[in-house]
Amino acid sequence: MIVKQQHRTAQREAILAFLDGNKTHPSVGEIYDAVSKQLTTISLATVYNTLLLLKKQGLIRELPAAGRLGTRFDPDVTPHDHLICSECGTVVDIKLSGNVEVPEERRQGFDINEMSVNIYGLCLLCK
Amino acid sequence: MIVKQQHRTAQREAILAFLDGNKTHPSVGEIYDAVSKQLTTISLATVYNTLLLLKKQGLIRELPAAGRLGTRFDPDVTPHDHLICSECGTVVDIKLSGNVEVPEERRQGFDINEMSVNIYGLCLLCK
DNA sequence: TTGCTTGCAAAGCATTTGCAAGAGC
DNA sequence: GCTCTTGCAAATGCTTTGCAAGCAA
Numbered sequence: 001m002i003v004k005q006q007h008r009t010a011q012r013e014a015i016l017a018f019l020d021g022n023k024t025h026p027s028v029g030e031i032y033d034a035v036s037k038q039l040t041t042i043s044l045a046t047v048y049n050t051l052l053l054l055k056k057q058g059l060i061r062e063l064p065a066a067g068r069l070g071t072r073f074d075p076d077v078t079p080h081d082h083l084i085c086s087e088c089g090t091v092v093d094i095k096l097s098g099n100v101e102v103p104e105e106r107r108q109g110f111d112i113n114e115m116s117v118n119i120y121g122l123c124l125l126c127k
Numbered sequence: 128m129i130v131k132q133q134h135r136t137a138q139r140e141a142i143l144a145f146l147d148g149n150k151t152h153p154s155v156g157e158i159y160d161a162v163s164k165q166l167t168t169i170s171l172a173t174v175y176n177t178l179l180l181l182k183k184q185g186l187i188r189e190l191p192a193a194g195r196l197g198t199r200f201d202p203d204v205t206p207h208d209h210l211i212c213s214e215c216g217t218v219v220d221i222k223l224s225g226n227v228e229v230p231e232e233r234r235q236g237f238d239i240n241e242m243s244v245n246i247y248g249l250c251l252l253c254k
Numbered sequence: 255t256t257g258c259t260t261g262c263a264a265a266g267c268a269t270t271t272g273c274a275a276g277a278g279c
Numbered sequence: 280g281c282t283c284t285t286g287c288a289a290a291t292g293c294t295t296t297g298c299a300a301g302c303a304a
Contacts, residue, residue: 005283006283007277007279007284008278008279009277009278011284011285012284028268028269029268041285041286042285042286043285043286043287044268044269045269045270045286046284046285046286048269048270049285064191065191070267070268071268071269083235083237083239086240092235092237094229094234096227096233100244102221102223106221106222107210107221107248108210108219108221108251109251110212110219110251111249112248113247113248113249114248115247116244116245116247117227117242117243117244117245118191118242118243118244119229119237119239119241119242120239120240120241120243121234121237121238121241122237122240123235123236123237124237131257131258132257132258132259133258134258134259134302134303135304136259136302139259155294156293168260168261169261170261170262171261171293171294172260172261172262172263172296175293175294176260197293198293
């Protein structure tokens with residue numbers, strides 16, 4: 001995928017800095033709140049823009065969410081899976097032993113980019 | 128999970144009938160459009176209500192979606208996985224050989240309800 | 255009758271878009 | 280200077296909610 005944009009801006013740096021090493025899988029709102037403390041005039045639209053850009057650049061992953069739970073972002077792009085609380089939306093990393101294989105003959109013409117194993121349940125606090 | 132509601136209504140029957148055996152993983156809007164042809168006065172809120180109810184009853188599954196792709200529903204509740212087109216949102220069933228195992232010691236206190244393997248890519252038409 | 259259900263309209267959020275001003279290279 | 284970026288505000292779109300009327304049991 002070709003990504004032309006690559007200017008080094010304070011907004012982009014701040015978002016990257018906040019995400020770097022972050023294991024909390026923050027939502028867009030959480031990222032906006034955190035970054036706003038430094039860049040008080042940053043707009044939500046810029047956060048959306050930047051997250052989309054970083055995703056296209058392969059620097060972060062967007063996590064699929066069901067129902068009312070908003071979408072979240074993960075700066076860890078190495079293969080791993082997620083435990084997701086259906087109640088509060090908390091996401092916790094989990095590493096499953098083997099990686100799932102998708103044999104060519106089952107791909108039904110799809111060009112596969114990425115895959116994720118989502119495990120839904122109730123977290124300790126929500127039980 | 129306790130689900131008290133269980134009245135047999137025309138709306139509920141129509142939605143169930145539309146979903147029964149349906150392999151297209153329809154969105155709420157698509158379900159509403161289809162059912163509206165028979166029950167012309169059904170409201171979108173009722174469709175949402177009913178889908179939530181059917182989900183609680185375990186009769187259907189809600190598929191997690193990333194980004195702009197809206198959430199979809201699957202009447203097939205037997206274990207299987209999905210190929211999802213990141214471009215148009217099309218969802219196609221795929222059966223992966225083994226089921227993923229989640230060892231007790233890795234569950235981090237979660238009560239696991241269900242899991243799904245989502246495989247993202249571009250479908251034949253979108254390439 | 256009683257309580258679950260429906261339809262309608264309004265409210266709530268999350269996300270996207272258009273555009274003019276500003277910043278990086 | 281040219282293009283990418285940003286901020287703002289408005290516009291979308293999806294989903295939920297409140298409530299009175301309706302219907303199943």
